[in-house]
Amino acid sequence: MAKQEKIMVVDDEPSIRKYLQTLLEVDGFQVETQASGKEALARIGEGERPFLIILDVLMPEMDGLETLRQLMHMDRTLNVIMLSCSNEVTTVVEAIRLGALDYLTKPFEKPELDAALLKCRQKQQLRTENETLREHCETVTEDISFLASSPQMLKIRQQVLQIAPVDVPVFISGESGVGKEVIARMIHLRSLRRQQAFVKVNCAALPGELLESExxxxxxxxxxxxxxxxxxxxELANKGTIFLDEIAEMSTQLQAKLLHVLQDGQYSRLGARSVVNVDVRVLAATNVNVKDAMRTGRFREDLYYRLNVLSIHIPPLRERASEIPILFRHFLLKYSEKYQKFAPEPSRHLLDAAARYSWPGNLRELENFVKRYVILEDDEGSLRELIEMTSQQRVAPREEAPVAKEQSLKALVRGLKDEAEMEAIAEALDKTNWCRKDAARMLGISYKALLYKMRQFNLDSGRSSRSAAAKAAKQAAEKASAQEETPSVPAVRAR
Ligand SMILES: Nc1ncnc2c1ncn2[C@@H]1O[C@H](COP(=O)(O)OP(=O)(O)OP(=O)(O)O)[C@@H](O)[C@H]1O
Ligand SMILES: [Mg+2]
Structure with a gap:
């Protein structure tokens, strides 16, 4: 028989202890009851780890909040649900802040207890998932995590492991926020120079002469x-690694000097007669297209070939969207630990919306989004934000995007959706006397999104009526069907 899960009930009132014990035992739980916070703390101190602790707020001697505080001090992973008498909002808020998972207001019904238990289960599941995630995650040092699960990133991880011990320069390219610095640090930490310094220089942060002296x-x-x-x-990086970030921003004069240093392994400090000999491995990164930069003369070809002995190109997140859920949970864990909060359980809708958005700012954008989510704990608000970001992305390219013939059903549905959207916008504009700020608020979208939509649907104050919208909708539908008949290149659409 499967081992029964244990729930500890802590309440000074025997009737409540009995009531909860009966309800929980019917559901197959093993129940341990304690009449005071002190006794409960003693049991946890002995190493007892119940699946859940149900803790009363009002108790003589040590109250529930103090007991909770001490429990969390002993083990932050304990699942605790508070039992409060009336709706004592401040107590409840304090309990959640201290780490309680939920609260029940006495008297409560069985469904409320069930809902709280379900929450505990989801929390436990999230914790197990996070543990699995950690196993996948190759931790290079305590503060660098490199997650890889898509075929492209698994290949890159393999490349890094191969490249790292070979003492040659590496050129890392990829859009902003894809993880270039993480890769550079990994290379260093996997190299024979790992005991020596890793020095990062952001070449975009300083103007020419200052960068040279730096x-x-x-x-x-x-x-x-x-x-x-x-x-x-x-000099500071001698025997170690120097990471020249955003190298394409370096002036061409300084690029020439750098080339000499790389060739000779020596240089002079500004204003010095003697030379300095250095033994440094150079890693360089850029988010611009180097081939274009060389074509326009912004980046020296000879320097590029010197640096590009080995190269790694990191794909944008939209090309490895399968990693979005795993990264979402990774950042969730990172920031809930950092801010000492329980990781909120993201709704399925939120995770789906995150997987659909194309994250132009890549992992950094996703990371900041999850950070906000952990701080604000507003699933609905975050979901709204994502939907808005996604719809703004769609608006621009859709105008030019011709629709392929085989997508006619999709086009039809989209046409209908556009029509409905346009109607709603025109109505909101009419009602607010064409005050776009008020209309945006009424529609629950941002002002910017409204402007996009108005441009898309060709709505302006000159045609301020719903019949104008209907006319515009008709025109749009006609335009869509005309495109249907035109054989075209496949549509490029934001996901
Ligand atoms: N594979 C990964 N697994 C986990 N976290 C990652 C991974 N790649 C990047 N990150 C995280 O994403 C964020 C952005 O990464 P990083 O700073 O390395 O990007 P970047 O390409 O150097 O960005 P920028 O061009 O803006 O300088 C960092 O917080 C980093 O820890
Ligand atoms: Mg960087």
Whole structure:
């Protein structure tokens, strides 16, 4: 027989203890009852770990909140549900802040108890999923996680493991926020230089001369303001790794100097006569298209070939969308730990919407989104935000996107949806006397989204009536059917 799950009921009132015990035992739980916070704490101190603790707020001696505080101090992963007498909002808020999962107001009915138990189960499931996730996640150091589950990223991980110990430069490319720095750090930490320094320089952060002195250092009096000699980043990275981030932003003069340093392994500090010998592995990254930058003369070809002995291109998140749920949960765990909060359980709708959005800011955008979600704990608000972001993305490309013949049913549905949308917008505009801010609020979309839509549907104040909208809708439908008949290239549409 499967082991019974244990629930600990902590209440000073014997009748409540009995009532809960009966209800829970009927459901097949093993129940342990305790009459005070002190006794409960003693049991947890002995190593007892029930699946759930149901804890009364009002108890003599040590009250429920204090007991909860001490329980959380002993083990933050305990599942606790509070029992409060009336709707004591401040107590409930405090209990949730301290780490309680939920609360029940006495007297409560069985369905309320069931709902609280379900919440506990979901929480436990999330915890197990997170543990599995951690097993997948290759932790390089305590604070670098590299998750990979798509074929492209698994291949990159393999490449990194192969490339890291080979002491040559690596060129890392990919859009903003895809994980270039994570890869650079992984390469260093997997290399023979891992005990030495990893020095990062953001080449876009400083103007030309300042960047030069940052990289190569200077002697006292080398220029006005150089009151003391300063070693450059290359010296600081000696025997280790230097990561030149956003390298395409470096001026072409400095690119020439860098090329010499890479060739000779030596250079002079600004204002110095002697040379400095350095042994540094260079990793460089950029989010611009280097081939284009070379064509326009912005990036030196000779430097590129010097740096690009090995290269890694990291695909954008939209090309590995299968990783979105796993990354979502990863960031969820990261920030709930950081902010000492229980990880909220994202709704299925929210996860689905996240998987549909194309994340132009890649992992960084997703990370910031999840961070907000953890802080605000507003599933509905986050979902609304995502839907809005997704619809804004769709609006722009759809105008030019010709529809392929075989997609006629889709086009029809879309046409109908557009028509309904246009009607609703025109109605809101009419009602608010064409005050677009009020109309946006009425429709529950952002002002910007409304402007997009108005442009898309060709709605302007000159045709301020619903009949105008109907006319526009008809025109749009005609336009759509005309496109149906035109053989065209496949539509490029934001997901
Ligand atoms: N494979 C991954 N697994 C887990 N987290 C990741 C992964 N790749 C990136 N991240 C996280 O995503 C965020 C962005 O990554 P990173 O800073 O490396 O991107 P980037 O390409 O250097 O961005 P930018 O071009 O904006 O400098 C970081 O917080 C990083 O920890
Ligand atoms: Mg970066």
């Amino acid at each position: 990289l190569f250092g200077y002697e006292q009096g080398a220029f006005t303001g150089a009151v003391r000699a300063k070693p450059g980043k290359f």
